[in-house]
Amino acid sequence: MAQKPSIPKGTRDFSPIEMAKRNYIFNTIKDVFLLYGFQQIETPAVENLCTLMGKYGEEGDKLLFKILNSGDFLKSAPDDMLNQRDCQHLTPKICEKGLRYDLTVPFARYVVQHRNELQFPFKRYQIQPVWRADRPQKGRYREFYQCDADVVGSDSLVNEVELISLIDEVFSRFGINITIKVNNRKVLSGIAEMIGAPDKIIDITVAIDKIDKIGIENVNAELIEKGISEEAVEMLQPLLNLTGTNEEKFKTLEAMLGNSPTGKKGIEELRFVFNNVANLSPRATVELDVSLARGLNYYTGTILEVKANDVAMGSITGGGRYDNLTGVFGMDGVSGVGISFGADRIFDVLNTLNLYPADTCATTKVMFTNFGDAESKAALNIVMKLRKAGIPAELYPESSKMKKQMGYADAKQIPYVAMVGESEIANGTVTLKNMATGEQSELSIEQLIDALK
Numbered sequence: 001m002a003q004k005p006s007i008p009k010g011t012r013d014f015s016p017i018e019m020a021k022r023n024y025i026f027n028t029i030k031d032v033f034l035l036y037g038f039q040q041i042e043t044p045a046v047e048n049l050c051t052l053m054g055k056y057g058e059e060g061d062k063l064l065f066k067i068l069n070s071g072d073f074l075k076s077a078p079d080d081m082l083n084q085r086d087c088q089h090l091t092p093k094i095c096e097k098g099l100r101y102d103l104t105v106p107f108a109r110y111v112v113q114h115r116n117e118l119q120f121p122f123k124r125y126q127i128q129p130v131w132r133a134d135r136p137q138k139g140r141y142r143e144f145y146q147c148d149a150d151v152v153g154s155d156s157l158v159n160e161v162e163l164i165s166l167i168d169e170v171f172s173r174f175g176i177n178i179t180i181k182v183n184n185r186k187v188l189s190g191i192a193e194m195i196g197a198p199d200k201i202i203d204i205t206v207a208i209d210k211i212d213k214i215g216i217e218n219v220n221a222e223l224i225e226k227g228i229s230e231e232a233v234e235m236l237q238p239l240l241n242l243t244g245t246n247e248e249k250f251k252t253l254e255a256m257l258g259n260s261p262t263g264k265k266g267i268e269e270l271r272f273v274f275n276n277v278a279n280l281s282p283r284a285t286v287e288l289d290v291s292l293a294r295g296l297n298y299y300t301g302t303i304l305e306v307k308a309n310d311v312a313m314g315s316i317t318g319g320g321r322y323d324n325l326t327g328v329f330g331m332d333g334v335s336g337v338g339i340s341f342g343a344d345r346i347f348d349v350l351n352t353l354n355l356y357p358a359d360t361c362a363t364t365k366v367m368f369t370n371f372g373d374a375e376s377k378a379a380l381n382i383v384m385k386l387r388k389a390g391i392p393a394e395l396y397p398e399s400s401k402m403k404k405q406m407g408y409a410d411a412k413q414i415p416y417v418a419m420v421g422e423s424e425i426a427n428g429t430v431t432l433k434n435m436a437t438g439e440q441s442e443l444s445i446e447q448l449i450d451a452l453k
Contacts (some may be wrong), residue, residue: 003308004125005072008407009136009142010134010140010141010142010143010386011141011142011143012141012143012332017361018190018347019106019157019365020341020360020361020362021347021350021351021356021360021361022145022347023345024342024356024357024360025039025174025347026127026145026147027351028170028174029147029170029264029341029343030125030127030147030384031129032166032169032170032173033125033147033149033166035169036123036124036149036162036165036166038123038124038125039122039123039124039125040124040126040127040223041107041124041377042105042125043100043103043106043109043110043126043128043427044128045099045100045105045131045348046067046097046098046099046100046103046104047097047098047099047100047128047156048096048097048098049064049066049091049095049096049097049111050090051102051106051109051329052064052098052105053098053103054103054328055105055204055280055298055325056101056298057101057206058105058107059125059206060101061277061412062133063101063132063133063134063284063341064098064099064101064132065099065131065132066091066095066097066098067095067096067097067098067099068094068095069094069095069096069097069291073095074094076094077094077303079317084372098132099131099249100131101130101132102146102182102340103126103130103146103148103297103340104148104150104298104322104325104338104340105178105337106124107124107150107152107181108137108288108325108328108329110309111152111326111334112242112326112329112330112331115331116198118378119274120152120153120154120334120335121151121152121153121154121159121275122151122152122153122262123149123150123151124148124152125148125149125150126146126147126148127145127146127147127148127343128145128146129143129144129145129146130144130145130146131143131408131446132144137355137448138313140245140295140314141344144342144343144345145343145344146340146341146342146343147340147341147343148164148338148339148340149163149338149339150327150336150337150338150339151163151336151337151338152334152335152336153334153335153336154335155335155364157269157272157273157276157302158276159278159337160273160302160321161273161276161277162245162340163304163319163337163338164180164273164282164286164304165280165282165396166276166279167180167284167304167306167317168180168280168282168283168284169305172283172284174346174350174355174425175311175353175446176308176310176346176349176350176353177284177308177309178284178285178304178306178309179284179286179287179307179309179401180282180284180285180286180287180304180307181287181288181289181292181304181305181307182270182273182274182286182287182288182289182291182292182302182303182304183270183285183288183289183290183291183292183294183302183303183304183415184266184267184269184270184301184302184303185205185265185266185294185299185300185301185303186262186263186266186269186294186300186301187203187224187253187257187263187267187270187290188201188204188205188208188264188266188290189260189262189266190257190260190262190264190266191204191236191239191256191257191263192204193260193262193263194235194257194259194260194263195228195232195233195235195236196229196232197228197229197232197385198224200227201366202372203223203226203228204377205293205294206257206292207222207223207226207292207294208223208236208240208293210222211291211295212239212314213228213314216237216240216241219236219240220233223236229235230392232383236288238256239253239256239290239291239335240290240291242290242291244391246274246286246287248392249274249288249290250271250288251266252271252370252429253290253337255269258367261348264311266301269301269302270302271319274286274288277392279308284288284306284394285309287333289305292304292305294320298322298324298325299320299321299322300321300322300323300324300425301320301321301322301323301337302320302321302322302337303318303319303321304317304318304320304339305317305318306318306321308349311349313345313348313349314345315342315343315345316341316346316349317339317340317341317342318339318340318342319339319340320337320338321335321336321337322335322336322337323335323336324336329360349383350382351418354430361413362413362414363392363412363414364392364393364394364412364414365386365391365392365393365410365414365415365416366386366391366392366393366414366415366416366417366418366432367381367393367394367395367396367405367409367412367414367416367417367418367450368380368382368394368395368396368417368419368420369396369405369417369418369420370395370396370398370399370400370405370423371399371419371420372399373399374425375399375420375421375422375425376395376399378420378424378425378445379395379420380395382418382420382445382448383431385445385449386448386449386452389449389453390453391449391452391453393418396408397433405417408430409435410435414435415435415436416432416433416434416435416452417433418430418431418432418433419431419432419433422441424442427442428444429442429444429445430442430443430444430445430448430449434446
């Protein structure tokens with residue numbers, strides 16, 4: 001018996017209707033990227049593993065898909081490592097490449113490689129799939145698309161303001177009510193200083209980034225497990241439970257971090273961003289969230305995440321400032337800031353809320369029925385004229401029963417069916433049927449083109 005075909009967990013097939021919806025998402029985001037002056041690039045799905053490793057923190061490294069070397073991949077593996085199952089040291093011996101985890105690190109690599117060809121500040125966008133060896137669950141996949149926009153070569157916080165405005169515009173076009181949560185890694189560093197654990201900043205950010213997933217009690221337990229004292233964890237609680245308006249939160253932060261130069265700098269940057277975003281009158285809610293950490297190690301300043309207000313879903317967009325990322329590739333002093341739209345989660349949100357425009361899934365505008373060789377020959381000529389006029393049209397390929405042909409048009413949600421029989425050929429006309437209303441009319445070719453446009 002043949003094995004039943006399947007796909008790996010955390011991956012999905014997409015039907016023509018689903019692809020029409022996804023392309024609506026990609027095209028909407030792309031249009032806004034272009035509106036804000038971003039240019040498109042692409043990078044390979046496969047990167048050298050040394051490019052990826054060490055850029056996402058210990059937990060991120062575990063989620064990288066590694067690719068076994070071609071041929072006898074064990075030939076360079078020492079026997080003692082194999083016998084001891086020493087995965088950490090064995091991996092570099094048998095894997096030289098990996099699937100990209102995100103688009104930001106490959107972008108940093110791209111900037112360094114092509115530095116002499118780029119005009120700085122460089123504003124790029126990229127819409128491509130990424131892969132993570134994560135545990136599949138609702139809204140979390142092993143293969144998914146990211147839609148990224150980044151600005152590199154500029155320290156200006158105006159870039160953060162522009163990116164928040166861009167996010168607001170994208171979700172306004174989608175009709176999704178969102179909250180944009182914003183924080184600053186310098187504030188988190190200031191908090192680490194305040195509780196007497198500046199050397200534990202990575203452990204702190206990785207832990208509190210999980211608040212929405214595992215709750216504050218489990219985060220506290222993880223912090224203690226990482227070697228942070230119970231007293232320090234207790235000092236952290238007022239900040240993790242910070243409430244009130246943005247201005248009230250700012251005042252609390254200023255009072256608590258007054259002795260931390262790093263923390264004060266973070267607050268100053270946040271105030272600039274919030275004041276300038278408010279001046280643009282965003283449609284979305286923009287909220288200061290001190291518990292927002294963004295676990296990736298390369299963030300150094302502003303960080304942000306977007307939540308859909310009407311659907312239980314994780315972050316659907318995220319990003320932040322990374323001042324040191326290109327330095328690991330030998331190019332110091334290049335600051336960057338970027339955002340990434342989670343296209344697959346946006347797809348799920350739009351499906352849940354049924355927010356797609358009515359014509360999203362429409363592909364063919366009109367289908368011509370097939371009554372036989374002579375009629376199909378005449379119809380095909382008209383089909384070509386419609387296509388030249390920019391109207392998607394097709395001819396049913398066989399002279400099957402009319403019920404079957406109409407069923408095909410219904411299944412594809414084609415709004416119009418055109419018929420060319422003996423009388424239409426003699427008159428130089430086409431009979432056009434509106435599939436929604438059932439109304440039929442006999443039109444000349446010119447009238448047909450005008451009606452369908």
